[in-house]
Amino acid sequence: MRIIINEELCTGCGVCESLCPDAFQIQDDEKAHLIDAEGCNGCDCQEAMDSCPASAISLQE
Ligand code: SF4
Secondary structure, three states: OEEEEOOOOOOOOOHHHHHOOOOEEEOOOOOEEEOOHHHOOOOOOHHHHHHOOOOOEEEEO
């Protein structure tokens, strides 16, 4: 499974970064980027996915 961030949907709100700062990072373009999928703090990014207000995070097999 691969974590996908849809940059067109992402508003840069920072929710994913606050939940999983080792996996997600808001960068200079004010969009979330996946910096380390393995860095997820144990929620398997499900929590970030569920909490993203823009539904910009998805999993792809
Ligand atoms: S929670 Fe969603 S909209 Fe907010 S920064 Fe992360 S990917 Fe972007």
